[in-house]
Amino acid sequence: MAKIDLDKLQARSGSIYPGNLAGQMDGRTSLRAGDAGGLTQFGANIIILAPGAKSSLRHWHLNEDEFVMVTQGRVMLHMDAGEEEMTVGECAAFPAGVADGHCFINQSDEEARFLVIGTRAPHEVATYSDIDMKVVLGEGNPVFTRHDGTPLPDDI
Incomplete structure (x- = not known):
């Protein structure tokens, strides 16, 4: 498969964030173009932000x-x-290991879209800059903890 028909991709919404944090991603959807094309070494996604929506919590990889x-x-x-x-x-480029959290917010009155291309590391840690949280991604489900690895509170 070479050409990917974006109109045929299922838009994915929601978030993997725990608890009340997931709701902060309302208005954000993504098209997994790289997955649709069978890519395995890196991800290529189109993020769609409705007015007022944000891409993620501010984080670094x-x-x-x-x-x-x-x-x-x-x-x-x-x-x-x-x-x-x-x-x-x-x-914009965000090199691995640079501790400068980032996110994108659509502060306009119109839909915004951007292409994200990223490495698919077998083991990843993302640290959130504005809250005491990190996520470990690898085999199985994502594991969210505080920065020091202790459990998150139930009411997050």
Whole structure:
């Protein structure tokens, strides 16, 4: 398969975040273009943000590189140093192991889309910058804990 018909991909919504954190991703959907094309070494997803929606909680990856290119609308990139608007054709890169949390928020009145390409490491740790949480991804389900590895509270 070479050409991928994006109109035929099932949009995925929701979040793997635990508890009340999952609701913060309302208005975010994704198209798993890389999966549809059979890619195994890296992921390629199109993230769709409704007005007011955000891509994720602000985070950084220990083992995975991430590349983003805005394909429709405009988004605000939120990082440790502050925020910066990104528009169609603009790109951002997040090298593995750089502890600078990032996320994207659609602060406009129109839908925004961006392409995310990232490594598929066999073992990954993502650390969340604004809350005491990290996730370990590997075999099986994601495991969310506090930064020090202790369990999260039930009311998160």
